[in-house]
Amino acid sequence: MEDIRVRIAPSPSGNLHIGTARTALFNYLYAKKTGGKFVLRIEDTDLERSNAEYTQNIFDSLKALGLQWDEGPDVGGEFGPYYQSERFDIYPKYAQILVDKGYAYECFCTPEELEAEKEEAMKNHKAYVYSRKCMNLSEEEKAALRAKGIKPSIRFKVEHKELIFNDLVKGELKFDTNLIGDFVIMKSNGTPTYNFAVVIDDMMMKISHIIRGEDHISNTPKQILIYEALGAEVPKFGHLGMILAPDRSKLSKRHGATAVSDFVKQGYLTDALINFVALLGWSPSDGVEIKTVEEIAKDFRIHDVSSSNSIFEYDKLNWMNGQYIKKMDISKLTEMTVPFLAKYDLNNMSRENLEKMIEITREPITTLNQLEYDCAYFFGQDVDYTEGLETLKKEEASLVLNRLLELMNGWDFNSDEHIHDKLADFRAEFKEKHNMKPKETMWIVRAAITGRTRGADMAKTMTILGKDVCTHRVKQALEV
RNA sequence: AGCGGUAUCGUCUAGGGGUUAGGAUAGCAGAUUCUCAUUCUGUUGACACGGGUUCGAAUCCCGUUACCGCCGCCA
Numbered sequence: 001m002e003d004i005r006v007r008i009a010p011s012p013s014g015n016l017h018i019g020t021a022r023t024a025l026f027n028y029l030y031a032k033k034t035g036g037k038f039v040l041r042i043e044d045t046d047l048e049r050s051n052a053e054y055t056q057n058i059f060d061s062l063k064a065l066g067l068q069w070d071e072g073p074d075v076g077g078e079f080g081p082y083y084q085s086e087r088f089d090i091y092p093k094y095a096q097i098l099v100d101k102g103y104a105y106e107c108f109c110t111p112e113e114l115e116a117e118k119e120e121a122m123k124n125h126k127a128y129v130y131s132r133k134c135m136n137l138s139e140e141e142k143a144a145l146r147a148k149g150i151k152p153s154i155r156f157k158v159e160h161k162e163l164i165f166n167d168l169v170k171g172e173l174k175f176d177t178n179l180i181g182d183f184v185i186m187k188s189n190g191t192p193t194y195n196f197a198v199v200i201d202d203m204m205m206k207i208s209h210i211i212r213g214e215d216h217i218s219n220t221p222k223q224i225l226i227y228e229a230l231g232a233e234v235p236k237f238g239h240l241g242m243i244l245a246p247d248r249s250k251l252s253k254r255h256g257a258t259a260v261s262d263f264v265k266q267g268y269l270t271d272a273l274i275n276f277v278a279l280l281g282w283s284p285s286d287g288v289e290i291k292t293v294e295e296i297a298k299d300f301r302i303h304d305v306s307s308s309n310s311i312f313e314y315d316k317l318n319w320m321n322g323q324y325i326k327k328m329d330i331s332k333l334t335e336m337t338v339p340f341l342a343k344y345d346l347n348n349m350s351r352e353n354l355e356k357m358i359e360i361t362r363e364p365i366t367t368l369n370q371l372e373y374d375c376a377y378f379f380g381q382d383v384d385y386t387e388g389l390e391t392l393k394k395e396e397a398s399l400v401l402n403r404l405l406e407l408m409n410g411w412d413f414n415s416d417e418h419i420h421d422k423l424a425d426f427r428a429e430f431k432e433k434h435n436m437k438p439k440e441t442m443w444i445v446r447a448a449i450t451g452r453t454r455g456a457d458m459a460k461t462m463t464i465l466g467k468d469v470c471t472h473r474v475k476q477a478l479e480v
Numbered sequence: 481a482g483c484g485g486u487a488u489c490g491u492c493u494a495g496g497g498g499u500u501a502g503g504a505u506a507g508c509a510g511a512u513u514c515u516c517a518u519u520c521u522g523u524u525g526a527c528a529c530g531g532g533u534u535c536g537a538a539u540c541c542c543g544u545u546a547c548c549g550c551c552g553c554c555a
Contacts (some may be wrong), residue, residue, distance in 0.1 A: 009555095011554095011555055013555080014523055038531065045555080049554090049555090052513095078488095102546090107553090107555095111553080114552095115551085118552095122481090125481050125482085126482080126484095127481080127482045128551070137482040153553050162518090169486070170484095170540035173483090173502065175483080175484075179482075179483060179551085181485095183553095184552085184553050185552085185553095188553060191553090193552090195555095197555090214484090214486090214549065214550095215550075216549095216550090216552040217484060217485070217550075218483075218551070219550085219551070238526090240551075241486075241548085242548070244548075246491085248548075249548095250548090250549095253516065279492060279493080279504085280493095281493090282491065282493090283492085283493055283503090283504095283523065287502090287504085289492095289503090289504060289537065294528095306486095306492095307485075308485085308548090309485095309486070309493085309547085309548055310492065310493090311491060311492080312491095312492095313490090313491045313492075313505085313506085315492095315506045316491075316492065316506075317503075318505095318506090319505060319506085336495075339500090363517075363518050364517040364518045365517090370495090374517095398506075420514095422513085428512070429537075435523065438513095438514060439513085439514060439515070441514080442515070443514080443515075445514080446515065453515070453517095454517050456515090456517095457515095458515085459514085474522095
């Protein structure tokens with residue numbers, strides 16, 4: 001079998017979309033599984049909408065997700081250039097070959113004429129197919145049209161036949177080419193249309209398998225026709241179901257984050273994101289869902305991919321992200337949390353305490369942005385008592401806090417174990433003397449020192465804060 | 481309108497002519513814990529509908545419905 005080569009060809013008209021990331025992932029997995037090559041091509045022909053910032057975002061996001069390409073703009077490769085904008089001179093040559101061989105012809109129809117044809121078709125409730133008005137123009141007629149300043153486009157002449165191909169994920173797909181109509185391959189401004197450019201690029205880059213979203217299914221027959229006309233080998237196609245928003249519409253900005261970098265800003269880890277997205281349409285044979293991309297690659301078979309659409313729900317992503325947060329190396333995680341704690345002055349906290357803070361607050365969170373709220377009480381002298389107010393209003397509160405103040409003075413705030421034991425004694429004392437449940441006592445302590453009803457381990461929290469801050473806050477709590 | 485695709489718990493999915501239709505997540509209930517969090521345990525919940533083939537259909541076939549996609553000199 002020939003070399004397996006797959007590709008992802010994003011258009012840099014926006015940041016890397018989560019759907020594109022999933023398509024990239026399946027291509028990557030297929031390449032890894034089969035020992036093939038994964039190539040990246042940037043389709044930046046739409047100069048109006050493309051920009052370098054988006055291109056950079058695509059590079060960064062793909063890398064962060066662990067989807068390193070073997071060939072592409074920055075790493076090179078023998079089938080470049082990998083920026084479509086640098087390939088403009090290639091397309092007219094191939095279009096000319098098609099014209100010369102009789103597979104394509106010049107079309108001088110104006111947008112107005114075309115519009116009229118479409119309206120006519122619409123009126124008769126028929127599918128619009130180009131009339132082929134220009135197919136048999138004589139050289140004289142063409143010259144005359146040209147003299148009038150009309151620049152022709154080039155249309156592909158579609159043979160009437162039944163076109164069948166075997167899709168890697170959908171199975172056998174049939175099309176009646178009568179319904180396609182002669183489509184434009186070169187615009188009158190001399191640039192190629194999408195359907196033409198991809199074929200030429202994929203052909204020249206020797207792409208063997210094209211795995212993409214099912215929104216491309218109806219482009220496929222057109223592309224196959226071009227491959228055939230050029231006498232090129234037709235690649236295998238595999239069309240993935242789409243990712244839909246919870247309302248079953250296309251995932252778009254109004255649903256929130258759509259770009260990988262948006263998710264990262266919201267506190268999702270790229271490892272969790274890619275793992276989650278892999279499970280949309282694919283499932284592991286051993287039932288273990290949390291897996292690295294490399295582990296997934298071993299188990300991956302393109303034929304197992306589901307051909308239906310799937311809805312992107314946050315519930316499971318959140319859970320999965322939480323799992324990754326819990327398991328992540330603490331030092332790396334701490335680095336990663338810095339942007340989410342921008343509100344606070346991290347310079348006043350030692351690196352040791354910072355890691356400790358993250359260690360004790362990471363457990364219940366599902367996204368990193370929750371840290372801003374969950375870590376608030378580690379900073380500053382005072383604390384916001386809104387959440388814990390009710391607890392502090394209890395009648396036992398002053399009794400508990402006055403006693404705490406008294407005892408705390410003798411505690412060693414350099415030792416977690418020490419504070420931990422002292423707090424245990426403290427609870428025991430109130431249980432014995434006042435018949436208070438351990439949690440009731442601790443609720444008051446927690447509310448006084450953190451202002452909250454729940455939060456990180458109390459002993460460790462106290463050692464991070466230190467005796468002065470704790471004392472100050474307990475006194476404050478007595479005042480509310 | 482036409483063409484194409486898809487249809488299993490709310491969601492992601494496994495399975496696939498005979499199963500108690502499995503798992504995950506979410507939900508609910510309980511347990512542990514200094515915490516209304518985490519963790520653990522238990523539990524509710526699904527084969528879109530109608531025909532056909534068959535001893536037997538969720539599974540195969542046909543139709544219907546719903547949803548998605550495409551119908552550009554956008555990509």
